[in-house]
Amino acid sequence: MRKGVNQMDIKEQVQEVLDKLRPFLLRDGGDCDLVDVEDGVVKLRLLGACGSCPSSTITLKAGIERALLEEVPGVVEVEQVF
Secondary structure (H helix, E strand, O other): OHHHHHHHHHHHHHHHHHHHHHHHHHHOOEEEEEEEEEOOEEEEEEEEHHHHOOOHHHHHHHHHHHHHHHHOOOOOEEEEOO
């Protein structure tokens, strides 16, 4: 039961960080959607221009993942899902 509570806390924290990053994504015509968080792995779907941008891997790893690793205890990786 406790794991479920912790998992929800992590999802809420991840969503808060994504909400802070969202204006930067929107400025470039993109966005992201939180699909799931499982065992510390955040699964995101990149939307709009971000979904087809050649720089999306850099945005995902150097931008979003770095921010989540710094701000959300328990996050170990960010993966893009399609």
